[in-house]
Amino acid sequence: MRSRTSLHWQEGQVKRSGAERFLDADRYASYLKTIQGRLRTDLGWINLQSFLPAPAAGLRALDVGGGTGSLALRLAEIGFDVVLLDSSEPMLDVARREADAGRTHGSISFRLGDAAHLSDLFDPSSFHLVVCHNLLEFMEDPPAVLRGVADLLEKDLKSVVSLLVRNRWGEVLRAAVTEQDTNEAKAVLGGETVLDSLYGEPVRVFDPAVARSMVEQAGLEPLALRGVRVASDYRECPVATEEAYSRLIELELLLGALPQFAALARYSQIIARPRFG
Template sequence: MSDLRPRASLRTAVVWEVLKDALDRRAKAAGHEAHGGQGVLDVLDTGGGSGNFAVPVAGLGHRVTVVDPSPNALFALERRAAEAGVADRVRGVQGDAHGLFDVVERGGYDVVLCHGVLEYVDDPAEGLGNAVAALRPGGVLSVLAAGLGGAVLARALAGHFKEARRALDDPDGRWGEGDPVPHRFTAEQLTALVGDAGLTVAAVHGVRVFADLVPGVLVDTEPGAMEALLKLEAAAAELPAFHSVATQLHVLGEARGTAEA
């Protein structure tokens, strides 16, 4: 992913590879149904911030609309898109998941990204429902959210055992009043949300299974460590046994129906 620095790629590589494959499949399907060949997709990135995913997606040739509540993030998005030469394919609008259809079209997108959103909305089911309602028939939803197990493990390894236990017992997975994340999810909870929203769960991946636990100095100084860790993350991502300790969880959902011509 050319838009990402090596260190950042540890946090996003798994999601990007899954997302890129999904975009390729959807583009081929849309192109075949419309006129043959590869289709250009309309992609919505809710909470897309400064374009960590939006700009590379646009680099694949797709049209991307980013919805984010932060004017500063949208300004950074505009600058990043210009630097990458994709400004004509990236549009930023100010808004949030709750009022999504105040700023974008309902049912107007082939692919919707909902990354780092469900943790912060008051009602995750409602937020996800809006993301699903933005999809065209046959569309794809990419959900990335904070994992409960990763937070519990991180607090325990830091010696904060009471906080780890509190997160484990808390309905929202919070370790205390100072916890900046309002909601965390297990893989079962997140897939249930996607399924209840009417989508078919196509894939589940654990993200940042090891990356947040390995000392940075080891990755930065040990020859070949970065590449080896990336391969380890990719190998563990699909194994259910590691979903329970991942810092983040990624779910790919597919809407029923076929693409519109």
């Protein structure tokens, strides 16, 4: 989970409180090294790669709510000049340490700030790529944030947005199958939030069709919808070897590209570009 703005439960909705609550950045970094954490990052990255402008050298990218920098560093490695924005200084500290330990062909800078105020932080049309993964579920006004993201894109065919959100239908299945909690499954089916398994905080869930509509209303043209983590959350046997992990990645990519399976994935990834005309 990313630390953007602290949340609390109020009348069944996700709300932002006035002061940011400290979340353990090292704990999140450790989660990203688990199979589930790696799958979310790796699948999202692989799905995005075929839509990235090339060559990346000299192009600017923004990772909104980039947390500990797992995706931002990959972008810098292939040549993007990356800005990583997050509202948590501890998260940014971890990202800085990771950047110092790695090699990049582009550059990476770090900025403390709230994704709800993107227009106050950056000029319009500043980036060729904006990554918005696992962010909107924590925000009070997701459509407004997405409009802000769209405004930051260069208005040309190279520009791309990648959005990753929690899929309501995947959360219903998780509750019913993995947790075997029928009450929770019914609550997610008709509610707007689910408790995050890492921190126990309420976060938003999105119908894939509603997420797509939100993208379009922000002035973006969807290019692809992918499911992320279709089958892996329901496996009883852990992945014990890198070879087994590679096979699981291959299966997940196949399933995530099929609409009937993408509709049931734990996360929905929408890749879009500015709409012209």
